[in-house]
Amino acid sequence: MTRSVTGPRPDTTAGPVRPKAPAVRRHDHRPGLRRLGTIAFFLAPALVLFLLLVIVPILVAGYTSLFKWNGFNLPEDFVGLDNFSRALGDPIFQGDLRRGLVLIVLSVVIQLPASLALALLLNQPLRGRAVYRLVFFAPYVLSEVTTAVLFTLVFSPSRGLGSTVLGWFGAAELGGSIFADPGTVLYAVFFVISWKYFGFHMILYLAGRQGIPRELTEAATTDGASGWQVFRHVTLPLLGPTIRISLFLSIIGTIQLFDMVWVLTGGGPTHASETLAVTMFQYGFRRFEVGYASAISIVMFLLSLVFALLYQRFVLRRDLEGALTTRGVQR
Amino acid sequence: MTGTRGHLRKTVLHVVSIVIGALIVVPIGFGVLGGFKDNGQLSTNPLGLPDPWVPGNYTGILGSEVFWRQLANSTLIALATVVVVVGASAMAAFVFARFAFRGREALFTLFAAGLMFPFAVAILPLFILLRSLGLLDNPLGVILPQAAFGLPVTIIILRSFFRGIPGEVEEAATLDGCGAFAFFWRILLPMARPALATVSVLAVVASWNNFMLPLVVFTDQNWWTLPVGVQAFQGQYADDTARVLAYVVLSMVPALAFYAVAERRLVAGLAGSVKG
Numbered sequence: 001m002t003r004s005v006t007g008p009r010p011d012t013t014a015g016p017v018r019p020k021a022p023a024v025r026r027h028d029h030r031p032g033l034r035r036l037g038t039i040a041f042f043l044a045p046a047l048v049l050f051l052l053l054v055i056v057p058i059l060v061a062g063y064t065s066l067f068k069w070n071g072f073n074l075p076e077d078f079v080g081l082d083n084f085s086r087a088l089g090d091p092i093f094q095g096d097l098r099r100g101l102v103l104i105v106l107s108v109v110i111q112l113p114a115s116l117a118l119a120l121l122l123n124q125p126l127r128g129r130a131v132y133r134l135v136f137f138a139p140y141v142l143s144e145v146t147t148a149v150l151f152t153l154v155f156s157p158s159r160g161l162g163s164t165v166l167g168w169f170g171a172a173e174l175g176g177s178i179f180a181d182p183g184t185v186l187y188a189v190f191f192v193i194s195w196k197y198f199g200f201h202m203i204l205y206l207a208g209r210q211g212i213p214r215e216l217t218e219a220a221t222t223d224g225a226s227g228w229q230v231f232r233h234v235t236l237p238l239l240g241p242t243i244r245i246s247l248f249l250s251i252i253g254t255i256q257l258f259d260m261v262w263v264l265t266g267g268g269p270t271h272a273s274e275t276l277a278v279t280m281f282q283y284g285f286r287r288f289e290v291g292y293a294s295a296i297s298i299v300m301f302l303l304s305l306v307f308a309l310l311y312q313r314f315v316l317r318r319d320l321e322g323a324l325t326t327r328g329v330q331r
Numbered sequence: 332m333t334g335t336r337g338h339l340r341k342t343v344l345h346v347v348s349i350v351i352g353a354l355i356v357v358p359i360g361f362g363v364l365g366g367f368k369d370n371g372q373l374s375t376n377p378l379g380l381p382d383p384w385v386p387g388n389y390t391g392i393l394g395s396e397v398f399w400r401q402l403a404n405s406t407l408i409a410l411a412t413v414v415v416v417v418g419a420s421a422m423a424a425f426v427f428a429r430f431a432f433r434g435r436e437a438l439f440t441l442f443a444a445g446l447m448f449p450f451a452v453a454i455l456p457l458f459i460l461l462r463s464l465g466l467l468d469n470p471l472g473v474i475l476p477q478a479a480f481g482l483p484v485t486i487i488i489l490r491s492f493f494r495g496i497p498g499e500v501e502e503a504a505t506l507d508g509c510g511a512f513a514f515f516w517r518i519l520l521p522m523a524r525p526a527l528a529t530v531s532v533l534a535v536v537a538s539w540n541n542f543m544l545p546l547v548v549f550t551d552q553n554w555w556t557l558p559v560g561v562q563a564f565q566g567q568y569a570d571d572t573a574r575v576l577a578y579v580v581l582s583m584v585p586a587l588a589f590y591a592v593a594e595r596r597l598v599a600g601l602a603g604s605v606k607g
Binding site: 152156 | 344352354365370373378419426438445512536559562582583590594598602
């Protein structure tokens with residue numbers, strides 16, 4: 001079975017741990033349904049689209065990252081891994097990594113716990129709960145671009161809501177320059193990201209919370225557990241899978257962050273809010289250093305991939321029975 | 332949890348919810364009201380109600396062809412993306428859910444792994460590919476890549492739904508003379524209507540909000556979608572805050588209206604995609 005190695009996780013990790021799946025889904029042995037032609041017919045559209053527009057471009061990015069290339073004609077000037085070593089020595093690139101890490105840490109420490117707390121609050125019987133949910137979740141459907149434009153105006157120096165409100169706290173000048181000050185811009189970006197996405201995470205947690213049988217928390221309460229103890233020893237562990245997925249999505253999203261930053265700040269001032277994707281875009285579509293830009297996008301890819309694989313290997317493996325990950329070929 | 336303690340607790344919950352709700356509503360409300368002011372009013376009175384109300388920003392935009400064209404472009408691209416991604420995914424998910432063949436899990440894994448491929452990684456070669464195919468300034472140049480990147484999550488959700496349809500249904504259909512095609516088209520798809528609605532809603536939201544791809548594919552303004560248009564409008568009228576606010580608000584309206592209608596499906600989709 002040569003096919004099995006195409007999965008993202010090495011087979012060595014898949015083999016020994018899991019027992020073979022019982023052959024339950026075998027009712028489709030009738031010859032009429034097993035014909036290869038039928039299978040090929042139904043798979044073809046998705047497979048062609050996916051290979052041509054997802055897999056091939058990523059492979060091409062890997063190839064062009066080895067060239068000094070302006071994106072026109074064919075890449076000829078082979079430079080090996082020079083683009084990568086150039087990136088490693090580039091303060092902007094190093095800054096991208098550092099800023100990405102800051103945003104991830106802020107999300108994990110502030111945004112996700114806040115979403116969780118809010119989800120648990122809204123799980124309680126409360127009048128108007130449906131309206132609250134609707135409101136909290138609404139920003140998720142707004143595009144990052146409209147959100148970003150709205151907030152540049154909210155914090156516009158002379159006409160903004162932000163500077164006025166901050167003025168009440170004696171910090172009016174902060175409101176006007178929050179996106180222009182290298183010291184605050186990254187936190188301002190984080191604020192807007194949280195504004196847009198905390199409702200999304202809240203919905204995930206709510207769905208997870210509602211999947212916990214009421215009997216469990218009731219039983220714990222009857223046994224004399226305090227509210228905190230119920231949370232700590234019943235709710236939290238049972239929310240584990242949801243929390244781990246939400247964390248995963250948040251981190252992968254941060255690695256790829258583009259729209260919001262591009263519109264809010266363009267990466268400035270002086271690169272203080274620039275992300276990997278913004279740097280890549282600058283070099284690829286503004287300066288036509290496509291080879292170098294490809295190298296940066298490959299770094300982004302590797303970061304996502306390595307993170308995803310490690311995360312699945314060490315964190316998610318209990319949760320996902322083959323949903324995102326490979327079990328090799330089971331049959 | 333009765334009496335005053337329960338009462339106090341409820342009050343605290345309401346206060347917290349209202350404060351956070353205000354954090355969300357106030358910026359949007361600032362936009363809506365700001366659109367009804369002129370820039371002089373915005374400078375002197377950024378928070379209060381407009382005095383007098385100036386509807387000119389809104390009516391000007393609603394009377395311009397540009398806004399409606401961008402709305403139509405976004406709609407066309409979203410609908411076409413949904414047709415392509417849901418169609419192709421349903422067919423593939425059918426195979427992954429109900430056929431047994433060698434290499435099935437490996438292939439499925441390949442698709443599922445697409446979930447973690449950042450779109451930004453592919454944008455450069457995608458741009459070059461679309462350029463050589465002559466698909467720049469062509470809606471297909473946005474629709475097809477968007478659909479391709481939407482395949483993983485759609486296939487995952489649909490497969491788990493298709494698996495839930497009992498084998499007996501299929502056996503009965505086969506006994507009645509249904510082939511694979513007839514079963515897929517006449518029985519599976521109608522039964523899967525709720526799941527199809529859910530993944531369609533997810534695909535609409537993703538397409539509607541996409542920015543990077545239309546940004547690089549469309550140099551011809553006539554093809555701009557709303558996110559590209561909003562950003563360009565901000566660049567063009569940078570000093571006219573009130574007018575840009577009106578444009579932002581109007582571009583939010585379709586998304587929020589769609590959300591109001593499809594909220595249930597959207598939430599179901601997100602919850603479902605987490606369960607895999």
